[in-house]
Amino acid sequence: MAVTEAERSAMLRAIEIASNGPRGLNPQVGAVILSADGELLAEGWHGGAGTPHAEIEALSALTPEQTHGATAVVTLEPCNHTGRTGPCALALIDAGISRVVFALDDPGAISSGGAARLRAAGVDVASGEQADAARLLMADWLVVQHLGRPHITVKWAQSLDGRAAASDGTSQWITGPAARADVHRRRADADAIIVGTGTVLADDPALTARDGDARYPTQPVPVVIGSRETPSDAALRQHPHAPLFYRTHDLTAVVDNLRERGIQRVFVEGGPTLASAFIAAGLADTVLAYIAPVLLGGDRLALTDVGVGTIVDARRLQVDEWMPLGDDMLAIAHPIVESKGH
Missing domain, CATH: 3.40.430.10 (Dihydrofolate Reductase, subunit A)
Structure with missing residues (x-):
């Protein structure tokens, strides 16, 4: 399914709010939740190491009825590992999200794989939307992931x-x-x-x-x-x-x-x-x-x-x-x- 105009606008918003989070050990990530008809329901960003990830922050503002069948638009592939917080991919599945649109693949060897987990659970996934803009936002963090x-x-x-x-x-x-x-x-x-x-x-x-x-x-x-x-x-x-x-x-x-x-x-x-x-x-x-x-x-x-x-x-x-x-x-x-x- 092609990315809709509502999803494209939501991704631009997600990139904008991602910069509210601090530069540091974790990436600056933003997330927007849309209803089935493209209405903006909630948004969130990652506030730094140990705090809820952007997806969790956005989901926490909604009821299960609202998240069921909704679309999550995220600047980075939802994580697939348990660290200080649980895997976002699983949280999106448990919330009943039916579609996820993200900009960049997660480069982490441990944290990547969220897209595959979502697809295996029947969630429709689209990647690469506004990738250049998201890459610009996270450029320094991505370099750290590459260099170690x-x-x-x-x-x-x-x-x-x-x-x-x-x-x-x-x-x-x-x-x-x-x-x-x-x-x-x-x-x-x-x-x-x-x-x-x-x-x-x-x-x-x-x-x-x-x-x-x-x-x-x-x-x-x-x-x-x-x-x-x-x-x-x-x-x-x-x-x-x-x-x-x-x-x-x-x-x-x-x-x-x-x-x-x-x-x-x-x-x-x-x-x-x-x-x-x-x-x-x-x-x-x-x-x-x-x-x-x-x-x-x-x-x-x-x-x-x-x-x-x-x-x-x-x-x-x-x-x-x-x-x-x-x-x-x-x-x-x-x-x-x-x-x-x-």
Whole structure:
């Protein structure tokens, strides 16, 4: 059965209300229940981990008489597993829903299969309605499901000859105001910003995302990696979010824990040692290299050891964009994943 205009409108509404839910460990999902003649009966969205899923939230507003023979329109395939809550596919079947329209397949190995369960119970199922719009809403969450960890951007600023600082360690300001403003915009898009203790002790960064003198409405959670103690009067301790401290060099353990906390996008900004460690570990999905037309010389390199012993092991990048920023240039790139031959 083709999707009706009422169902199409309901899906657009479901996508709209899905954004009421928080970004985090679980996806932002919206649901709308329609009567047999296309009248909107109820709607709901997922309020975060441990709360009722969108379908359950919508069903809870209706009587069994209303849900019997009704249509559920949902942005994500109803789940098919028992976690903190029961399977939504079963709840829809038990409520007497006769038709389910959803936008995206559930990518989870455990939670997927709801559509098959619904069809096996005799429910009419249609998928793919407004898939692009739903995918845009859940883009970051879907990336986390694909990678098994947050998306990681590694950023640094350098002179034209590849230095992060002058020989005496001074580095403010290599790049100009346009480049620095671009960095702050990108910080505001991240869920967490990571630095090493060396950067904290040397520069005392606030790790906020600022638009001029004002803070952006959204702020990344500050994360500090390293064994040295962060001073009690460090600027980042005044951040709107409580800082997270990891006294370990195991970056995989750090990003796994950030995922468990619902972090979807990570911005690594903490100096040559930390940037190099993330790249060496293969934990860089996007590279942002801000290049200033200045020569510094010396040994304060923007990157140190990234695990390349010979040229054949070079970590090759695909440059997606060269962006002029005042007198500076930003290279936006991603690692090229080469298939291994046999």
